[in-house]
């Protein structure tokens with residue numbers, strides 16, 4: 001039987017406002033289930049802002065070094081240490097004395113230290129990826145400004161031609177495809193004459209014309225073309241995707257290229273377009289789309305009252321459902337993430353712990369891990385199927401087995417992620433740079449970073465906002 005230390009502490013976090021008594025109760029029950037014998041309970045009652053005023057925590061560490069117990073059981077890992085990297089360091093420290101860390105709420109496999117490490121690795125990988133995005137953007141911008149085509153299929157009416165720059169480097173450029181250009185001209189001509197998009201499509205199809213893949217023209221394709229300034233010789237690069245291109249980004253680059261139609265034709269078509277399609281107002285981007293939830297648990301959607309808001313579907317139907325200014329909510333989340341990223345971080349300590357643990361936690365062979373993943377998934381599936389066919393009295397055994405396998409599977413999945421990174425060592429500078437890159441991206445690409453760092457945002461009546469981040473577990 002393992003000797004366990006229970007650790008509970010006061011928390012100000014609303015999402016985990018489990019009382020100390022309840023924490024201890026859960027820990028005791030958990031220990032019973034795991035066959036741990038609790039030898040001592042450590043409780044930090046006071047609300048604390050630094051590790052200095054957590055006497056029980058320090059005592060627990062000291063006793064751990066004396067080997068007074070084999071495992072520390074906490075309710076949730078973020079109670080274990082306030083700073084997210086400190087908990088990794090603490091767990092690592094305890095491991096040196098053969099003391100494990102276990103948590104009631106987290107699905108931890110056989111190696112909680114590894115789990116925590118992988119959490120950090122995940123974040124580091126994300127930093128690297130984000131850094132890459134920035135780099136690609138920075139590198140592409142001057143090329144795009146010169147009118148080089150940066151990949152993908154050329155739009156209808158154009159073809160790709162290879163050109164060489166001053167330093168004899170090869171680039172792609174667009175040039176007019178004469179045959180397709182005639183079709184484009186016809187579209188604009190008919191549109192100016194007053195044809196609707198679908199009537200233009202019908203006319204072209206009756207003439208036996210087909211689009212590039214050999215299918216009949218559809219009104220949507222015609223509409224895209226008539227609205228695309230590229231055909232008049234000018235377009236915007238870095239303006240955003242198809243769905244949000246109406247949001248003009250300040251760093252968009254104006255690119256001049258070959259024209260299919262003349263400026264006068266373009267002008268006339270746009271004038272008709274204004275009458276033809278009622279201009280929709282500039283759409284608000286709702287950058288936290290998919291992350292925001294009402295206190296009732298339902299997702300909140302971007303909507304427009306007098307200002308852009310996020311609101312629960314039931315907001316107008318019954319009280320207890322929330323609507324909040326989109327700007328206000330986004331500013332709140334951004335400030336919270338900024339504060340999180342600006343926390344004082346001991347990069348030396350973080351890097352050292354990370355590298356030490358990377359060495360100790362060799363994930364093993366990727367292929368072998370993928371095989372194991374398949375096996376566990378198969379076993380879980382088989383057991384789940386079997387569950388329906390066996391008497392209720394025998395079901396608990398199977399459920400326990402499924403839970404056990406699920407935990408194993410989770411550990412394997414983490415190891416796979418780890419094995420795929422192939423990194424075995426980081427320098428302090430690297431970690432620092434990656435961190436800086438992430439901070440900068442928060443300014444330049446809030447939407448992306450917010451989705452990477454935020455798990456969930458819950459809005460309560462009265463304006464209380466709760467932000468769960470990817471770092472909460474650490």
Ligand SMILES: [Zn+2]
Nearest residue numbers: 294296312321
């Ligand atoms: Zn609601």
